Amino acid sequence: MTEQVTTGTLVTTGTDVTRMRELNALSIVRALRGNPPSTVTELATRTGLSRPGTDVIVQGLVADGWLTVVEPDGSSVVGRPARRYRFNAGxxxxxxxxxxxxxxxxxxxxxxxxxxxxxxxxxxxxxxxxxxxxxxxxxxxxxxxxxxxxxxxxxxxxxxxxxxxxxxxxxxxxxxxxxxxxxxxxxxxxxxxxxxxxxxxxxxxxALAERWQGAARDADDIVYVLAGMRTGAGLIIDGTLRRGYGGAAGEIGALRAVRWLTAPSHLENCASLPPGIDTDNAAAWVFNAARSGDKAARTAVRRYTRDLAVGTAALVLTLDPQVVILGGGFSRSADLILDHLARELARTCLRVPEIRASTLGAExxxxxxxxxxxxxxxxxxxxxxxxxxxxxxx
Amino acid sequence: MTEQVTTGTLVTTGTDVTRMRELNALSIVRALRGNPPSTVTELATRTGLSRPGTDVIVQGLVADGWLTVVEPDGSSVVGRPARRYRFNAGxxxxxxxxxxxxxxxxxxxxxxxxxxxxxxxxxxxxxxxxxxxxxxxxxxxxxxxxxxxxxxxxxxxxxxxxxxxxxxxxxxxxxxxxxxxxxxxxxxxxxxxxxxxxxxxxxxxxALAERWQGAARDADDIVYVLAGMRTGAGLIIDGTLRRGYGGAAGEIGALRAVRWLTAPSHLENCASLPPGIDTDNAAAWVFNAARSGDKAARTAVRRYTRDLAVGTAALVLTLDPQVVILGGGFSRSADLILDHLARELARTCLRVPEIRASTLGAExxxxxxxxxxxxxxxxxxxxxxxxxxxxxxx
The missing domain is CATH 3.30.420.40 (ATPase, nucleotide binding domain)
Structure with missing residues (x-):
């Protein structure tokens, strides 16, 4: 952790005990969040606070409901085992x-x-x-x-x-x-x-979800492409979700020249599509048929991916991300899309990022x-x- | 200024006098940079430090060469006028x-x-x-x-x-x-x-220069387009220049679909261009001819701008910036480009940013x-x- 202080404030106000105790309480909560239950001694070490001071603050946090006590399981052979504390996520x-x-x-x-x-x-x-x-x-x-x-x-x-x-x-x-x-x-x-x-x-x-729990946990510069009957994008740059000045970042798909508007029509218009299948199920049928070797379906998927690649290349060339995540409903068929998408990007982009399929699906x-x-x-x-x-x- | 402190550090190390003096010196330099010369009293008020403490630090900074003394001009009518100090930018x-x-x-x-x-x-x-x-x-x-x-x-x-x-x-x-x-x-x-x-x-x-001294001084989200015989882009998002993961952000122009690669050819191939004019001077001739009403030249400029708008729209739709700055050699002919560019963006973008011409030119x-x-x-x-x-x- 880095230390940034406003020197004037420090010198003129000195140590404000109440504020200090609050900050110390915060640093104990920080030290516990996302970590296994810890003893007072472990928390004192982790925060740099004194052991008695840590104990006082921990008991206060338990009384307020921020921490819960994890009683020792009695397996310790020597002496009284120490209580552990966990952040009360509930x-x-x-x-x-x-x-x-x-x-x-x-x-x-x-x-x-x-x-x-x-x-x-x-x-x-x-x-x-x-x-x-x-x-x-x-x-x-x-x-x-x-x-x-x-x-x-x-x-x-x-x-x-x-x-x-x-x-x-x-x-x-x-x-x-x-x-x-x-x-x-x-x-x-x-x-x-x-x-x-x-x-x-x-x-x-x-995009946020993929960085949190999905396929982009290791990345700070992420282009997320939602591929489905509609195509969209979410952008994380330097670890921060980018909204744009008016909330409209990532709307590259609205530009006809990058072909996202028409890309799914290759699937809807697949020559081997049986009559009577509605729009919502056409794409799934085509992906399945392509997987089974249907020639017209394979052509439709290839054309879809080629068009998907144009808008994706526009994002990659603009932002030069570390990773592109393919999400949305069509990412269930990433096995049919990713390789071809990667080849198209290699052909059009100066530097090709990693391309991965979403692991979070519909949630x-x-x-x-x-x-x-x-x-x-x-x-x-x-x-x-x-x-x-x-x-x-x- | 915000205060961010690592609580553990504060409590365990207490006040480190040398470090404190250094931080106070920094806050005085900060308070002077980009401001007119100031008295010790003014600096004490601005930093929140005590007046005697400020005086000691200021004299140290003068001795080290960081500050210079501005002697009073003697126009004060009552008492001895106060010395002022300025940051020694030299x-x-x-x-x-x-x-x-x-x-x-x-x-x-x-x-x-x-x-x-x-x-x-x-x-x-x-x-x-x-x-x-x-x-x-x-x-x-x-x-x-x-x-x-x-x-x-x-x-x-x-x-x-x-x-x-x-x-x-x-x-x-x-x-x-x-x-x-x-x-x-x-x-x-x-x-x-x-x-x-x-x-x-x-x-x-x-792009950095335009935000520093040019046409984008008021903006944090900036798309800078360098328009010339080559077309390029520089991106500032949330006040920070964006390089991309491998330094290749802003290279949208490499994508054939957004037409920046071929946009200048409309100028080079202008029908009214006299024979013998080399590539480097062709564009300037066409812009001048368009300004004088030459019909073929006006068509060439319109076609150039229409293609320039496709790549610009890709950037705008991706990033949703506050402002687009038109720079580069062709920005000298912004009078012929800006209105048409704005109309094209209004046609293709969801939210149209302000569009301004560079004020810095070749520097x-x-x-x-x-x-x-x-x-x-x-x-x-x-x-x-x-x-x-x-x-x-x-």
């Missing part, structure tokens, strides 16, 4: 909601990001905003009930939607959902939840929503000092 | 060198970025690496001589080149200069200079090189504490 919870064209997926997790409950409810692609919001409410309710929590026990919510999200939390520039451009999902949820509520673009959230957007909600909680937790755990007000 | 100097196809431009500046000397020497586009490096040396020598400085008084150097710069400081992926891919300009200059030497891409440096790359060299100096100055001014060793 002190608070967050919600992530993926509002898609065909489904709403809600997930509820504790402060460690461990998922406590999940609800996936179908919704029609033509559902009007009120109907879609009713499904959002139902999915959220299912999650809360399954976890035995009430709305006022949720500390942060993120809602994922398709299309660029403006400063007000609306998708006014573009959305494929009927009537949805004027909907403010945060405002809708704020009627029942008093915690901070964010709305974010689905591709951006999926990536909701998981990314959980991650963004946890980021919100962390910013409050580590930015303001620790009081007794309680849901923050928006 | 304590060190930096060099910025733009190595182009047709010229080498070297600039030398003090620690405030005030240019002390400039040298612009021609070089043939077909010059081999040894010949080009000899011109670099000559331009640098002219700058040093004009400023009355020796190589060991230079604190940092940045060299700007065309093409993506890899970690070794070479343009191995691509360079239009004959034989230049294997040249390491930093290594060449290190034979005479012991300070840190960086090599950076010309478009990236021009933008060298100025950006100065800025990057100053950043290097600042990182050392504010990262390590102040000793007596001296050129750092690389």
């Amino acid at each position: 002190a608070g919870h967050v919600l992530g909601v993926d509002v898609g064209a065909h489904k709403v997926l809600a997930m509820l997790a504790d402060l460690d990001g461990t998922v406590a409950s999940t609800s996936r409810l179908p919704v029609g692609p033509d559902a009007d905003p009120a109907a879609r919001l009713a499904v959002v409410d139902a999915a959220v309710d299912e999650c809360l009930t399954a976890a035995g929590l009430s709305p006022d026990e949720i500390w942060a919510i993120t809602v994922g939607v398709t299309g660029p999200v403006d400063a007000s939390g609306r998708t006014t520039l573009f959305t494929p959902l009927p009537g949805w451009a004027s909907v403010n999902p945060a405002e809708h949820l704020a009627a029942r939840f008093s915690c901070p509520i964010q709305v974010e673009n689905d591709c951006k959230l999926a 990536s957007v909701a998981l990314g929503a959980l991650r963004l909600a946890l980021n919100e909680v962390d910013a409050r937790l580590f930015g303001m000092g620790l009081s007794t755990p309680a849901a923050p007000r928006a | 304590a060190g100097h930096v060099l910025g060198v733009d190595v182009g196809a047709h010229k080498v431009l070297a600039m030398l500046a003090d620690l405030d970025g005030t240019v002390a000397s400039t040298s612009r020497l021609p070089v043939g586009p077909d010059a081999d690496p040894a010949a080009r490096l000899a011109v670099v040396d000559a331009a640098v020598d002219e700058c040093l001589t004009a400023a009355g400085l020796s190589p060991d008084e230079i604190w940092a150097i940045t060299v700007g080149v065309t093409g993506p710069v890899d970690a070794s400081g070479r343009t191995t992926l691509f360079t239009p200069l004959p034989g230049w891919a294997s040249v390491n300009p930093a290594e060449h200059l290190a034979a005479r200079f012991s300070c840190p030497i960086q090599v950076e891409n010309d478009c990236k440096l021009a 933008s790359v060298a100025l950006g090189a100065l800025r990057l060299a100053l950043n290097e100096v600042d990182a050392r100055l504010f990262g390590m504490g102040l000793s007596t001014p001296a050129a750092p060793r690389a």
Whole structure:
């Protein structure tokens, strides 16, 4: 950890004991989060605080509910075994909601990001905003009930939607959902939840999820490509999700010249496609047929990938990322896409990044929503000092 | 200024008097840099330090050469007027060198970025690496001589080149200069200079310059487009110049689909172009003819701009910047380009940023090189504490 101090403040205010104790409490919580349960002695070593001082602060954090005691298992042979303490990840919870064209997926997790409950409810692609919001409410309710929590026990919510999200939390520039451009999902949820509520673009959230728990855990410079009947992108540069000045970063797909708008039509128009298969299932049929050696299907997949590669090359040449993650529904067929995509990028790009398939599948957007909600909680937790755990007000 | 402290360190080490004095010296230098000369009382107020403590540190900084005394002008009517102190920007100097196809431009500046000397020497586009490096040396020598400085008084150097710069400081992926891919300009200059030497891409440096002194001073999210017989881009996101994972960010122009590779050919192939005009002067002729109403020339400029807009739209849709800066040689004809470019972007982009012409012209790359060299100096100055001014060793 680096030390950055404002010298003037230090010299003129001196040591403020209350503030100091708060900062020391924070450093103990930091030292425990994401680590196995630890003894007071271990925590003192890890934080550089004195052992007696650490003990006092740890007991205070236990009383406030931030830490829980892990009783020794009695297997120690010499003397009294030491108690261990763990961060009480259950002190608070967050919600992530993926509002898609065909489904709403809600997930509820504790402060460690461990998922406590999940609800996936179908919704029609033509559902009007009120109907879609009713499904959002139902999915959220299912999650809360399954976890035995009430709305006022949720500390942060993120809602994922398709299309660029403006400063007000609306998708006014573009959305494929009927009537949805004027909907403010945060405002809708704020009627029942008093915690901070964010709305974010689905591709951006999926990118966050891949860096958190998926295929890009080792990377700071990531181009995430959501490949499906719609193609989109989420960009992480220098470890930070990039929204753009007006929330519209990653929308390269809107440019006709890079062919993402028309790429999926190669699959829909595959010559060997049997009659009667609807748009939603055509792509899956073509990928399966290609895997079985169907010649027209293989051609369709090759043409799709060639067009997918143009927009991907535009992103790679612009940003020079460490890794490209192929996600979205079509990433289930990454075995048919990745090699050809890599060859196309090698042909067109100056420096070719690693290309990997998503490992999170259909849950990536909701998981990314959980991650963004946890980021919100962390910013409050580590930015303001620790009081007794309680849901923050928006 | 925000306060970030490592609590453990604070508590266990307590107040380290020497380090504290050093940090206080830094905060006084910070308070003076870029500000008008100030009295000890003003500095004490600005830094939050005590007046006697400030006085002691200021006298130390004057003795070390970091500050100079500005004697009062005697116009005060009551009592003895107070001395003022200014940051001694002349304590060190930096060099910025733009190595182009047709010229080498070297600039030398003090620690405030005030240019002390400039040298612009021609070089043939077909010059081999040894010949080009000899011109670099000559331009640098002219700058040093004009400023009355020796190589060991230079604190940092940045060299700007065309093409993506890899970690070794070479343009191995691509360079239009004959034989230049294997040249390491930093290594060449290190034979005479012991300070840190960086090599950076010309478009990236021009972007830095526009944010420092040019058309993008108010922006943190900037797409800089270098428009000339070659088209390139430099990207600043969240206030930071983005290099990409391998130094190849901004190279969207390499993608045939976005038309930057062929855009200038509309100017070279203009039907009304008189015979005998060489490539280097064709574009200027066409822009002038278009300005005078020549129909074929106006068509050529319109076609050029339409193609320029495709790659620019790819950058805008990817990054959603606050502002696009049109720079490079063709920005002298921004009056013919900007409106049409804005219309094309409005047609293709979801959110259209402001579009502005560069105000720095042909000096933008060298100025950006100065800025990057100053950043290097600042990182050392504010990262390590102040000793007596001296050129750092690389």
